[in-house]
Amino acid sequence: MTFVFEDIDDVEMERRRSVVEPLTDAVRDLVDAVIRTEVAEGEIPDVTAAVRAVTERLRSRQSDGPYGVRYTRAGTGMPWGNPAVGVRNAVAPPMRVQAGDDGLRWADVRLGAAYEGPPGLVHGGICALLLDHLLGEAAGADGTPSFTGTISVRYLRETRLGPVHLEARTDRYDGPKKFVTGTLSDADGPSVVADAVFVIPRWARATPPQEAPQ
Numbered sequence: 001m002t003f004v005f006e007d008i009d010d011v012e013m014e015r016r017r018s019v020v021e022p023l024t025d026a027v028r029d030l031v032d033a034v035i036r037t038e039v040a041e042g043e044i045p046d047v048t049a050a051v052r053a054v055t056e057r058l059r060s061r062q063s064d065g066p067y068g069v070r071y072t073r074a075g076t077g078m079p080w081g082n083p084a085v086g087v088r089n090a091v092a093p094p095m096r097v098q099a100g101d102d103g104l105r106w107a108d109v110r111l112g113a114a115y116e117g118p119p120g121l122v123h124g125g126i127c128a129l130l131l132d133h134l135l136g137e138a139a140g141a142d143g144t145p146s147f148t149g150t151i152s153v154r155y156l157r158e159t160r161l162g163p164v165h166l167e168a169r170t171d172r173y174d175g176p177k178k179f180v181t182g183t184l185s186d187a188d189g190p191s192v193v194a195d196a197v198f199v200i201p202r203w204a205r206a207t208p209p210q211e212a213p214q
């Protein structure tokens with residue numbers, strides 16, 4: 001597992017983000033359009049060829065393997081291929097994680113047709129993905145890296161497609177273990193709750209935190 005150092009400052013990172021993000025948004029829009037289009041079937045082969053041509057153009061220069069998690073000179077993470085928050089990943093809704101007081105992490109996300117499970121409702125795996133990621137961010141609020149060891153997701157009721165709100169925070173520590181909880185709510189209130197144990201991996205375990213994150 002390697003974290004890749006990008007020798008750039010955060011101004012340059014923001015510049016790169018502003019270039020690539022519209023492309024990712026356009027692809028997200030394409031995904032939604034493919035799901036919902038009702039154009040005549042006869043148009044589909046032409047559209048398919050056009051999409052393939054665009055893909056080929058992007059593939060004319062590309063890196064080997066996944067994007068990885070890159071870091072700028074200032075230590076800002078660039079998890080741009082991440083399926084929950086990646087600014088280069090059209091699969092990601094994307095979730096924009098915000099920091100609140102006492103280690104709170106929260107996000108407001110709009111989940112459209114690409115995230116449907118039961119009719120009109122959010123797929124349970126998407127709820128779990130977003131919660132796992134947000135709980136991971138809350139676990140990381142103390143500055144130490146940790147991995148999901150165990151996560152339990154309880155679906156209180158169905159979650160409607162549309163705007164959802166997520167919150168997570170670390171409740172307590174036990175050595176390298178961080179006990180983190182979170183909720184996902186739709187317009188009618190909380191619909192999914194998650195409890196997880198995040199564990200600081202051995203290679204990062206010199207001084208596990210024992211205090212509440214800032």
Ligand SMILES: CCCCCCCCCCCCCC(=O)SCCNC(=O)CCNC(=O)[C@H](O)C(C)(C)COP(=O)(O)OP(=O)(O)OC[C@H]1O[C@@H](n2cnc3c(N)ncnc32)[C@H](O)[C@@H]1OP(=O)(O)O
Nearest residue numbers: 132133136137140143144145147148149150197199200201
């Ligand atoms: C820089 C910071 C920035 C952060 C922001 C970034 C946000 C990114 C957000 C991304 C979010 C997405 C996140 C992702 O997608 S993370 C990706 C999904 N998760 C993984 O791939 C994890 C794979 N597993 C491992 O790497 C290791 O097994 C871990 C690190 C989990 C433990 O390591 P290790 O096996 O060496 O541990 P140990 O033997 O020393 O035991 C230590 C203690 O831990 C307890 N234990 C062990 N395993 C588990 C378990 N599975 N559940 C509960 N507890 C467990 C164990 O009983 C003991 O406690 P005790 O018995 O002594 O009481």
